[in-house]
Amino acid sequence: MTAEFRSPYRHGFARVAACTVPVALADPTRNAEAIAESIGKCHDDGVALAVFPELSLSGYAIDDLRQQDALLDAVEAQIEHLRTVSETLLPVIVIGAPLRARGRLYNTAVVLHRGRILGVVPKSYLPNYREFYEARQFASGAGLRNASIRLGQADVPFGVDLLFGATDVTGFVLGVEICEDLWVPEPPSGALTLSGATVIANPSASPVTIGRARERHLLCAAQSARTLSAYVYAAAGPGESTTDLAWDGQATVHEAGRLLAESDRFPDGARIVTADIDCDLLRQDRMRAGTFGANADHNAIAVRRIDFTLDPPLDARPLKRRVPRFPFVPDDPSRLAEDCYEAWTIQVMSLRQRLEHSGSQTMVIGVSGGLDSTLALLVCARVADEIGWPRTAIHGFTMPGFGTGSESLGFAHGLMKTLGITARELDIRPSADLMLREIGHPFANGEAVHDITFENVQAGLRTDFLFRLANQARGIVVGTGDLSEVALGWCTYGVGDQMSHYNVNAGMPKTLIQHLIRWLGRDDALGDGIGALLNNIVSAEISPELVPAGIDGKAQSTEAQIGPYALQDFTLFHVLRYGFRPSKIAYLAEVAWSDAGSGDWPAHFPKDARIAYDLPTIAHWMRVFLRRFFATSQFKRSAMPNGPRLSAAGSLSPRGDWRAPSDGNARVWLEELELALPSG
Numbered sequence: 001m002t003a004e005f006r007s008p009y010r011h012g013f014a015r016v017a018a019c020t021v022p023v024a025l026a027d028p029t030r031n032a033e034a035i036a037e038s039i040g041k042c043h044d045d046g047v048a049l050a051v052f053p054e055l056s057l058s059g060y061a062i063d064d065l066r067q068q069d070a071l072l073d074a075v076e077a078q079i080e081h082l083r084t085v086s087e088t089l090l091p092v093i094v095i096g097a098p099l100r101a102r103g104r105l106y107n108t109a110v111v112l113h114r115g116r117i118l119g120v121v122p123k124s125y126l127p128n129y130r131e132f133y134e135a136r137q138f139a140s141g142a143g144l145r146n147a148s149i150r151l152g153q154a155d156v157p158f159g160v161d162l163l164f165g166a167t168d169v170t171g172f173v174l175g176v177e178i179c180e181d182l183w184v185p186e187p188p189s190g191a192l193t194l195s196g197a198t199v200i201a202n203p204s205a206s207p208v209t210i211g212r213a214r215e216r217h218l219l220c221a222a223q224s225a226r227t228l229s230a231y232v233y234a235a236a237g238p239g240e241s242t243t244d245l246a247w248d249g250q251a252t253v254h255e256a257g258r259l260l261a262e263s264d265r266f267p268d269g270a271r272i273v274t275a276d277i278d279c280d281l282l283r284q285d286r287m288r289a290g291t292f293g294a295n296a297d298h299n300a301i302a303v304r305r306i307d308f309t310l311d312p313p314l315d316a317r318p319l320k321r322r323v324p325r326f327p328f329v330p331d332d333p334s335r336l337a338e339d340c341y342e343a344w345t346i347q348v349m350s351l352r353q354r355l356e357h358s359g360s361q362t363m364v365i366g367v368s369g370g371l372d373s374t375l376a377l378l379v380c381a382r383v384a385d386e387i388g389w390p391r392t393a394i395h396g397f398t399m400p401g402f403g404t405g406s407e408s409l410g411f412a413h414g415l416m417k418t419l420g421i422t423a424r425e426l427d428i429r430p431s432a433d434l435m436l437r438e439i440g441h442p443f444a445n446g447e448a449v450h451d452i453t454f455e456n457v458q459a460g461l462r463t464d465f466l467f468r469l470a471n472q473a474r475g476i477v478v479g480t481g482d483l484s485e486v487a488l489g490w491c492t493y494g495v496g497d498q499m500s501h502y503n504v505n506a507g508m509p510k511t512l513i514q515h516l517i518r519w520l521g522r523d524d525a526l527g528d529g530i531g532a533l534l535n536n537i538v539s540a541e542i543s544p545e546l547v548p549a550g551i552d553g554k555a556q557s558t559e560a561q562i563g564p565y566a567l568q569d570f571t572l573f574h575v576l577r578y579g580f581r582p583s584k585i586a587y588l589a590e591v592a593w594s595d596a597g598s599g600d601w602p603a604h605f606p607k608d609a610r611i612a613y614d615l616p617t618i619a620h621w622m623r624v625f626l627r628r629f630f631a632t633s634q635f636k637r638s639a640m641p642n643g644p645r646l647s648a649a650g651s652l653s654p655r656g657d658w659r660a661p662s663d664g665n666a667r668v669w670l671e672e673l674e675l676a677l678p679s680g
């Protein structure tokens, strides 16, 4: 069967489940029943991996009962039972069981799939401190490799050297460690991931105390971040003995440091938390961070890889994973405020250092009344305050041209006045008329020809003026072009807004700017009552205003030409940060954007701007992005001025995160998208 476009498995996702079930102490039959019921639900939900708690077949908190033969026989019988149950079911199952081998008793995780016991992994680190007494009953499995264990009629691979790889889900390779294994300085999952595991299952029995849940979060997040893996953690819950301890059944799924899903704690019954982990993301991150591979060269171990065929469902079904609409803008208001603070402070400190280093005496900037120049001007104002310059050392020029509207001109003047800078209006139309006449452009003869030359003459003259004005005032030209414009090549090259002495906005995505400007509106130290003015600027239509307004009086709309920045930033983020295929990005964009009523919106995002995009619209603007980004705009980035990197996703500086040929093409990306899109 070929995968449907809207199947998560089609796009490199795999569904994992952390399961916790009420435990019956020393009663494997009842425990196996509870486990079987949950596995059935996981199967129905298309789950590839279901992880159950430590010693979930026997119960964990049973002390010396762990060594009773009657119990251990019953555990083995129930493993055999679950093996047969698994024959017709999808998930790989990881269950905790005390097992006898080599004349000892081990605390193990049994890995089953479709009627096969794929292997058994023993716990390496047995806690024997404070509330724990595991070494009294169990032997450690640390260092045990190339061993086998007799289960039923078969010899099964046994050891800490086992990896379980899906032959039909690229990048899905499972490694297992057990509870305390995660709490030591060098958990076994470190070497397992360096040797190829991308997913770690941790069956756990972690007695709850005040603050323990936070500690587990910290460890799972840190280990998944450090090992660039998905970490599936399932802790024992109700039913475990409360003789001296209590149990909260915490179940979590982390991926590369991020929490994807989590159960409620202290549940009154079984819980299954599922999340779709992104195997592409993990593979890409490892490939990109070359140090992962370098570390593997030194610390990978010899492993036995047990292959299995998952045969995952390939039909359309909802993705179980939060996909933010604005990857550059956190929905959480406190995170957003933190990001705004960081971006702003980076911009201010970078420009300040450049000014001090260059010995400049002024800052020169073109002020259009649009978002970009507003933000750059605010940065200039704060820098002046910090280094003790009068604000008048900022020379702002608003330079009306043929398309300048009265609203933006008003914003520009209002802003310069509120900030108390040296403000001047310099009409570029006479110079533009002259240039158009000199080059024989029909506009000079009164024809309404508003072509690229007509646009670029104006953008070029503004830049030409700014550079000469900077010479005159011993200053530097502060650039304004943002990351999204740089991605799309939406600027005039060379003698144009592409060039400046230092560009404070080079790393700033357009979708973040409006939030940052709003956030700055609360800072009266920038200018008395500046908030209202900044709100008006943020609410205006984004326009280059290079061609005169149409007969309807509407200004040239940037987004009508190059696409909604919301979608273009979405694509940019995923191309730049993860190198994802266009089809996957389109799929994710549909998940994030197809329903305006679902999911979160950033705080303060205007209600009337909360719109949806369907897949054809997403695909349409993605084609525009792919052409512009890969084929036509790199030459502009190859000659980018200096400016600070802001987003963790990367910058587009040819000296930084993004190096690409200036004569490239977009063919493979466009073809990949067309081939993958559903027909109709």
Ligand SMILES: Nc1ncnc2c1ncn2[C@@H]1O[C@H](COP(=O)(O)OP(=O)(O)OC[C@H]2O[C@@H]([n+]3cccc(C(=O)O)c3)[C@H](O)[C@@H]2O)[C@@H](O)[C@H]1O
Pocket (backbone or CB within 6 Å): 452, 455, 456, 459, 485, 489, 490, 491, 492, 493, 494, 496, 497, 543, 544, 546, 558, 632, 635, 662, 663
């Ligand atoms: N790979 C390559 N290597 C070297 N040169 C290459 C090239 N590809 C094209 N070129 C040359 O580059 C020139 C095209 O580049 P360029 O002169 O920049 O012009 P172009 O990119 O065609 O036009 C600039 C666009 O940016 C828009 N704009 C300008 C200013 C501000 C804003 C805004 O809202 O922020 C928007 C404006 O509306 C217009 O659509 C052509 O002469 C072409 O031959």
Ligand SMILES: Nc1ncnc2c1ncn2[C@@H]1O[C@H](COP(=O)(O)OP(=O)(O)OP(=O)(O)O)[C@@H](O)[C@H]1O
Pocket (backbone or CB within 6 Å): 365, 366, 367, 368, 369, 370, 371, 372, 373, 374, 397, 398, 399, 400, 401, 404, 462, 480, 481, 497, 542, 543, 544, 545
């Ligand atoms: N009328 C103008 N007066 C002065 N400078 C201008 C004018 N129009 C454009 N510029 C300069 O050229 C830059 C690019 O123009 P553009 O219209 O893209 O930017 P913006 O208006 O600041 O922001 P946005 O891209 O969000 O509209 C401006 O940031 C500004 O520095």
Ligand SMILES: NC(=O)CC[C@H](N)C(=O)O
Pocket (backbone or CB within 6 Å): 054, 127, 178, 179, 180, 181, 183, 204, 205, 206, 207
């Ligand atoms: N069962 C275990 O190995 C538990 C030990 C671990 N330190 C915890 O409290 O979660």
